[in-house]
Amino acid sequence: MYKTVQPSRLYEQIVQQIEESVLDGTLKEGAQLPAERDLALQFGVSRTAVREAIKTLHEKGLVEAMPGRGTFVTNGTPNSMRQSLDRIVKNDQPNGTAWLVEFREILDPEIAALAAARAGEQDIATMREAVRLMDETSQDADGYIEADLDFHLALAEAAANPLVLSLIDSIVGLLREQRMHIFHVDGGPARGQFHHKRILDAVERRDSQAAREAMRAHLRQIREDAGKTAGEQGLEN
Numbered sequence: 001m002y003k004t005v006q007p008s009r010l011y012e013q014i015v016q017q018i019e020e021s022v023l024d025g026t027l028k029e030g031a032q033l034p035a036e037r038d039l040a041l042q043f044g045v046s047r048t049a050v051r052e053a054i055k056t057l058h059e060k061g062l063v064e065a066m067p068g069r070g071t072f073v074t075n076g077t078p079n080s081m082r083q084s085l086d087r088i089v090k091n092d093q094p095n096g097t098a099w100l101v102e103f104r105e106i107l108d109p110e111i112a113a114l115a116a117a118r119a120g121e122q123d124i125a126t127m128r129e130a131v132r133l134m135d136e137t138s139q140d141a142d143g144y145i146e147a148d149l150d151f152h153l154a155l156a157e158a159a160a161n162p163l164v165l166s167l168i169d170s171i172v173g174l175l176r177e178q179r180m181h182i183f184h185v186d187g188g189p190a191r192g193q194f195h196h197k198r199i200l201d202a203v204e205r206r207d208s209q210a211a212r213e214a215m216r217a218h219l220r221q222i223r224e225d226a227g228k229t230a231g232e233q234g235l236e237n
Contacts, residue, residue: 014053119158
């Protein structure tokens, strides 16, 4: 699968080959890389070079090392991007959360519109399943929030633009925290579900303008509910 590398800058050549395999689809998200020792043999290099390459690939957001399990291909969102956005939001409260809500108001309506135009049947099936799970877990914060995240990630995937998906993936942790606070606002989950179902209906009908407007209404609801928790927690959603 891999070619023997030349002596100079060994780890960079390893990074290049694995990165190319990810980008051309040879290595897909979730695929497990061979063990460090096996990679060293395949590339004809030392294990030190392989370790440095894995470290670089991790920093690029291309792989994730799981202790006791191995190293797996991820979706390509750099950890540095996630960390930078986390710092921006968390280090400047309440401005940071206001910026996050504003960011969503700029991006999410157009994601919904693109999803309505481009979604495949599997994308729509994923959204339906997420909505069903939110109905079932309306009293379970963790279950509801994970299904909520799945719904919005399915919209981003349906938009069929890898930059959009990468941006959304980079703020998933922040979105999870926001949703936790809104979940505990009286009636918050029910209001969220009302809007999720309107968005899903618009996507199913392939009505981009209706999807855009339904998402804008959802974000107005988020902003209003967030305001009820901002004074207590300093988080908006």
